[in-house]
Amino acid sequence: MSDLDDTEMRDDDAVHEEHMMYGHGTLTEQELDEKYPNRPHNHSKTIPFHELYLTLFNPLNDNKKRPTGPVTARKKQGPHGPRMSPNEIRKGIIERFISRWRKDVGNDIYPAFRLIVPEKDRDRAMYGLKEMTLGKLLVRVMKIDKNSDDGYNLLHWKLPGVKSSSAMAGDFAGRCFEVISKRPMRTSPGNMTIGEVNELLDRLSVTQKEENQRPIIEEFYKRMNAEELIWLIRMILRQMKVGATEKTIFDLWHPDAENLFNISSSLRRVCWELYNTDVMLEGDDKGIALMQCFQPQLAAFQMRSMEIMVSRMNPTENDPEFWIEEKLDGERMQLHMIEDEAMPGGKRFSFWSRKAKDYTYLYGNGFNDDNAALTRHIKDAFNDGVRNIVLDGEMITWDPTQDAMVGFGTLKTAALSEQKNPFAGGNRPLFRVFDCLLLNDVVLTHYTLRKRREALAASINNIHRRLEIHEYTKARSAAEIEPLLRKVVAESSEGLVLKNPRSAYRLNERNDDWMKVKPEYMTEFGEALDCIVVGGYYGSGKRGGRLSSFMCGLRLDDEFFSQKTNPQKTWSFFKVGGGFSASDYAEIRHHTEGKWIDWDFKNPPKDWVELGGGWERQYEKPDVWIKPEDSVVISVKAASAGTTDQFRCGVTLRFPRFKKLRLDKDWKSALSWNEFCTVKVRAEEEKKEKQFKVDDERKKRTSTKRKRTVVIQGHEDDVQAPYAGPATKVFDGLSFCTLTECARPKKSKADLEQLVKANGGNVVASDKDPKTIIIADRKLVKVASVQKRDEKNIIRPSWLFDCIRQSESDIGRAGLLLPLEPYHLFYTVTAEGGKYDENVDEFGDSYARDVTTEELLALFSKMPAMVENDFDGLLEQFNEHGQELNAMPGWMFQGFTIYCDDIPAEAKRLLEFAGGRLVQSLGDDELTHVVLQPGNSRVREIRKQLAPKRRQPRIVTDAWVTDSWEERTLLDEERYAPV
Known part of the structure; x- marks a missing residue:
C-alpha cells in the first residue's frame, strides 16, 4: 500500500488522534511533515492502553522467569508440537504485538514505543516526578489522609508499612498497587487509548507545578484500573523492566533500528524512517550527522592484569603501540559546531551528554551567547577552514585558584555560576577533547584513532582552561602503565584509559579498544576508621523494610562547644551500605532497637546531628536518626577521601566499606573531626613520600558465624560414621523393594535399605504389593522381569537421596515427597510415557527441588551463552x-x-x-x-x-x-x- 493510499483510507478518529498526539509538541504537524516527509500515518486509532500489559508486558515478564538456553532432545516435542526456548517465545510475543499494530492501527508505531521504552524517548521532556512527589500527588488525588496507614505507606514507601505487606517495602510501584487497589475508580481495564495516554503525558512533561500536574494524574486515576496505573507509574519513572531489552525490540522492528538510534538518539526517527523493513539505511544515513546526537563509544572495564589488557589491543610487530590517557572525573559530552550566517559570530553550537540530554542552554549556542558558560570564551579555538566539526570529550570542573580539577558533582553548579558571572574567577567548566568524529562534512568514525587525532590537532587550538585537547602518552609495554597510574593517583585523579590507536570508533559499544584502569583500595588511611552511626536508610528490593545503609558522623572536639552545645553533637561524614552480613544487621538491630527516631524535615535534630547544605536543604537526609549514646561504632575502610557539599564535614569517604562492629568503643572514643584531619594530613604526606600500593584488605568484613554444611548419608562417597537413626520421616508409610545396589555414588543394597529405614520407610522382599516402590540401578534378571510385566515404574536410588536432601527444607518437613523426574526413572511403564517430563523445565532443571552444584554445572554445560545480556x-x-x-x-x-x-x-x-x-x-x-x-x-x-x-x-x-x-x-x- 502506498503512503497516498494509506492516507486516503485513514478514518476521522485516526486523524483526530494524530493531531491530538503531535499537535501540542515543539513542532506542529505541518513542520513534522516537512522534516519527515515520508513519515507513516496510521489508518485507525491506537489500541487501548491496557493491551500493552495484557499482550506484551505481562507475557514478557512471565517468560522472563523461564531459564534460557537450548531445548533438550528429550523435550523438543510438546503436546502441541515443537517446544520453543524462552528467547524464541520472547521474540514471538514482540513480533505478534508489532504485527497486530501494523494490521489494526498502521505503520506509525511511535506512540507505542514511547511507552514501551520510555527511557529512550528523547523528544518528551523529563516529568520532574520522583517517587516522593508522585506519592504526594496520589495521596491528594485519592483524598487520603497523609497520616492514615495508606497515606503513610505511600509517602514512606521504603519504610516497613503500617498494615502493609513487608514485601512491598522498597518497591514503589508495588506499594502504589497495594494502596490504589483498595479504592480504584475502575476494577476492569479502562478505555484510554495509547494515543490519549501519550497526549496526557506530553502535557505532564511540560507542566512543572503541582497544581497543574494534579488534574492530569486525576484524569489517569478516573480512567484506569490499578494495574494500568502501576504500569503508567513505571513509565513516568522510566523503570519498566519488561523482560526484553530495547535492542531486542529494535531488531524485531527493523534490522537497522539499533544503528539509527546509535547515530541519532532519536526514537522518533527509528519509528518513522524505518517502518518499512524492505527499506535499509544506506551510505551517509548509516553514520553520525551534524546537529544530531549520537551514542558514544565506551571504555571496557578493567581486566585481571595490565598485560592481558595490552594484549587485547592486538599489537603487531610493526606497531605495538598503545596510548594512555588520564581518566577524567566529569561528564561525557559531545560538541557539534556548524557555520550559520544567521548567528552572531557565524557559528552555531550544540552540546549533548552521553544520555542525550541537551546542554546547549548551559554551555552556549554561539560565540556571542551572553548566557553561555563556555562558547563565548572559545572564539579562537577553531582553525581557519573549519566549517563544521563534531568533537567527543569530557566536561570537567576546573578550579583556577588551585589550577586543578574538581571532583565530579560540582559541574552544573560551576556552569551556572559561570553563566551569571563569567569573570568572577570561581570554578568553571573545562571541555577536554579526546576525539574528532566529523570534520567539514566528512565522517571520521571509520578512520583509526591515530588519524582522528591528527584531524583533531589540525583543527583545534587550546584555549587555556576552557577548551583543551586531552593529552596522551605513547607506550609499548604493560610496565609503562603503573608509573602513570601512581602519578594520577597522587593527583587525586580517577585513573587511566588505555586506547588502541589502530581502532575505529564504534558507536554505543564497550570493547577492548578502550579500557579503564583504576587504582584499587589504597592504604591511604592505614587501618580502618572507627565512626559513630548517626542515621539510617531503609532499603529497597531484597532489603526492603529494613535499615540497609547508615550515615556515620564525626563527633566534635571541645573547641567547637559552648556551654549550651550538646557534647554529643556530630557532623554528617559519609554513608555506608556495603560489606554488612545478615548477622551484622541483626547485631546492629539488637543494640539499637527501639532507639531510632523518624527524621522530621521541619523539625530536624539540630542539637544532635548537622547535615550538609544547612537546615534549609538537609542533604543526604536519613530516614531515621539515633543519639550517639544509644548508637554503635563501626569500623570502615575506604578508597580515599574527597571534598563534597553533601555532608557537613565538607569531605567524605569514597567507596566506604563496612569492616566490623566495634562494641568495645562508645561514642566518646569514636573518631572526632580533629582526629580525622590529623589522619588525613598524615596520609597526604605519606602519599608524597611513597609509591601507592594496592591494599589487600579490600572492602570486606567478617561474619561471626559459619553455617554448618548439611551432609546427607548416601550423597557422600566417604561416610565416616554409620547413620545415627532417623533424620526425617519423609518415607513414613511407604514400602520399598530394593533389587540392586547403587552405581553412583557407590552404595550396596544393604546401605540403601538402611537409608530407607533411617528415614521412616519399610523394607520388603517382594514387589507383589502394587503400592511397593521398586528401587534399582542395574538391569539384572529380577529387574528385567519387572520391566517385561510393564506394570510398575522402577525408580533409581537418586530419588531417595533427593527426597532426603530436600527434607531439610520446609517442603520436606511438611512430609511431601518429591515428584518423580525423568532422570529418577530407571524404567517407565508404557501407560505413563512422558508423564514426568512436566516436573522439569526444557533443560532438565527441577521445578520442585534444589539441584546440587554438580547438577547445576551439568545443566550449564549444555546451555549456550545467553544471546541477550547487558x-x-x-x-x-x-x-x-x-x-x-x-x-x-x-x-x-x-x-x-x-x-x-x-x-x-x-x-x-x-x-x-x-x-x-x-x-x-x-x-x-x-x-x-x-x-x-x-x-x-x-x-x-x-x-x-x-x-x-x-x-x-x-x-x-x-x-x-x-x-x-x-x-x-x-x-x-x-x-x-x-x-
Missing part, C-alpha cells in the same frame, strides 16, 4: 553510582588472583564462578589471596615463601569464600586468618 550496562550503572564490581555476588572475586592449597571443590567452584582467577603457583606476580583449610600444616611454609613479595597476599581459610557467598558481600579477611 552485563556491561549493568556494571556501568554500578560504576556511575559509586558502587564497585565486587558489590555484585556474581563478580564478588573479580580481580583476585588466588592460590588454593587443598580446599574443598565447592569453594574452588565458587571462586571461579564469581570471577576469581585460580593459579597453580605461589610465585605468581598477581597473587592476591591464598586459600587453605583450617589446620593446614603448610601455613608456616607458605608464609615463608610469600615473605619476599612486595605486595603480601592475604592468607585465609576456605570459610571466607563460602561465608562471603552466603552473605552476598565480601567479608573481611582478618578474622579468617588461619591460626
